[in-house]
Amino acid sequence: MSSKDQLILDTLFRDIVKFYSSSQTSLVTLDAIIESIKDLECDDEMFAPQLKEVCSIITNSQPRMFPIDNLIILFEKELENNDYFKDKDLTTKKSGAIEILKNLITRLEHDMSELAKQGLEHIDDGDFIVLHAVEEPVELLIPEAKKMGKEFEVLILRQESVKTEQIVNVMEQNQIKYTVIPEWDLIHFFDKVNKLFIGAYAITSDGKFVSDSGTSNIVSECHIHQLPIYLFAPVLEFTPTFSRDQNIYLKEETETAGGVDFTLISHSSDIVSLDLVDHIITDQGEVNPDNIAEHCTV
Incomplete structure (x- = not known):
């Protein structure tokens, strides 16, 4: 993770919350991660490091932003439970990660409705x-x-x-x-x-x-x-x-x-x-x- 990447995301978060609540910002962020995973092209063994890098950038943002911070922690736990789909091909890895993210979106939308x-x-x-x-x-x-x-x-x-x-x-x-x-x-x-x-x-x-x-x-x-x-x-x-x-x-x-x-x-x-x-x-x-x-x- 480069310091430039961190600074860019931090600035983006601080700008987005001028227009949206932190809950809506979290939904926007999860959607953006899904689109990034769809576009990701890498060797199979680089899939986990790429996701870990993205998660690290988000959970180290200035300021820390919830609920996305907690959602990313839950995302990482689910990935770890599945061993980051280690023995699967890239297409299966991507679809597995996206399914976890979609479930988190559903959970947050439900919580916002409640x-x-x-x-x-x-x-x-x-x-x-x-x-x-x-x-x-x-x-x-x-x-x-x-x-x-x-x-x-x-x-x-x-x-x-x-x-x-x-x-x-x-x-x-x-x-x-x-x-x-x-x-x-x-x-x-x-x-x-x-x-x-x-x-x-x-x-x-x-x-x-x-x-x-x-x-x-x-x-x-x-x-x-x-x-x-x-x-x-x-x-x-x-x-x-x-x-x-x-x-x-x-x-x-x-x-x-x-x-x-x-x-x-x-x-x-x-x-x-x-x-x-x-x-x-x-x-x-x-x-x-x-x-x-x-x-x-x-």
Whole structure:
């Protein structure tokens, strides 16, 4: 694995999650691996090393991205159980690996559907829900609730324009009433909104969750104002690893202001304490933050 390959994939992940939730990003990634395997041409003995290299690049991404990280671990376990189809020809190796990936896609799609069903119980007529990034609540819950005939509004906190535009597109496509404000203007809406919905890239065993940049400020402000905070995530986003092991990416870039060059430093993700979250909703229902380790599937 070259460092260039790792950097390319890391950048791709960080760009994709501006448009999709980490769950949808995982589906896109699994589909891409399937297409790559179909196109793979190599000697039989190189099949396993090629797959191991791809898996290593994904599980070492900056930041680590769940549920794809856990799905890749499950993929590798199944390959190991089949000894990477060692005694088979390349065509059979490829079809075997693709079948495992398709089963993982089916599992994730099922979990996402179940998460949407569980989430519907937490959206009521008259709600005014705060959103700020393209996460599971935006892709799964909000549109499904609208289809079910529930009447509610959404307050979108504008941060990065690309993310905000994507949320707006989802609202428009589903004919959901929404208002867009700058993130810093939220202070003027606490007498109107009644819930904050967020998602995560990972929920870690040390009682933290990794999420979109800017989440920490919003969660903290909502917690101070006693606004109920709902975190929605499939159980496949739970990890026995700690928050410090999530490979948060530190970006440094040169900018200019008033003729002066300076270095702007920013992180790819936020790490937030689950103590600030009122409800953790998964595809298996509501989960107690003290029992995260019990729900880790990998």
